[in-house]
Amino acid sequence: MTDLALAAANAAAAVLPSVEPLIAAGAQPGNENVTASFSGAAIAEVDGGLSGRIAVLVGDELTEALASSPIEGLDLAAAVQPALDAIAATLGGSAKAARTVELDLVVSDLGDDFTVVPLIGAGIAASVLIQDHLLADGGSPAAEPAPAVPPTSLVEPVETFGQVSTSSTGTETSSAPAPASNVTPLPVRGLEMLHGVDMEVTVELGRTRMTVRDLLALTPGAVLELDRAAGSPADLLVNGRLIARGEVVVVDEDFGLRVTEIVDDSAVG
Structure with missing residues (x-):
């Protein structure tokens, strides 16, 4: 175990x-x-x-x-x-x-x-x-x-600033700490520690609302009208939150999004 x-x-x-x-x-x-x-x-x-x-x-x-x-x-x-x-x-x-x-x-x-x-x-x-x-x-x-x-x-790491040793002649010598210029800088903290976190990114062409009756009546070939005019930019959402808009493009036979606008927090309703 x-x-x-x-x-x-x-x-x-x-x-x-x-x-x-x-x-x-x-x-x-x-x-x-x-x-x-x-x-x-x-x-x-x-x-x-x-x-x-x-x-x-x-x-x-x-x-x-x-x-x-x-x-x-x-x-x-x-x-x-x-x-x-x-x-x-x-x-x-x-x-x-x-x-x-x-x-x-x-x-x-x-x-x-x-x-x-x-x-x-x-x-x-x-x-x-x-x-x-x-x-x-x-x-x-x-x-x-x-x-x-x-x-x-590991729980209580000890910092050693100088080490005392005994030479072959019996004399004690002390090694001084390394100059500050040689000290390895601490890692950057804060938001950068989240850089490796995976997030769900979604591109949304538009939305619509339907009654249960209409939803159950859907068949192959049915066309749904979205709340977005043809040629309007698509929304880029991260974990469900709108952060950008752009144009839908094709990249090597796959759909992609060319970002044209970063959405400011104050513009998100």
Whole structure:
């Protein structure tokens, strides 16, 4: 069970938005205090031969980046859906659409028996939660769990500013810290950590309204009149929100959209 939990958590770590690489560290039994260090949570149902729930807990960096995102349709559930998909696939199932939940409801949603795997970067950046019966019943044959990393070696990283050693003559020498000009800059934080998140992009030619009677009377060959005049630009929607308009074009026998206008927030009604 532990190896499978680590494999699932490492699969999530590879796709979870983060400012630094994450690694799974030390699976452990879940308890009522598991959400204490986090600011957001998303849960998904697992199916595809399995039945259960999985969750991802995230810290302030991701929730603050989402709050500052100009794309309102991008919420926590959408941002961590790829991570939940990766967990479910490793367990041998598939994840349904994620939902954002309040932190104080996570434990009750998962029940008493679940496993927690912290995801470590500079500190504990996130955690993966998996109901125990999914670990007992699931498992993709292709999954190769990464070796566990002791949490105590990563949760409290120690910065060494100088190192004292003893030479062959018995004299103590001290190595000074590297000059500031040689220090590797910290990764850019904020909205850029969301750059790898997948979003649903839709091109809409137009809409119409129909009664149930007319809808049931549709047959092949029927023509629907849309609320858009011929030659009018099509709408580009991201997660259901209008962000641009453009002209429909054909690219290598596939339809495409040539963007002609970026829609300002104040222009969206």
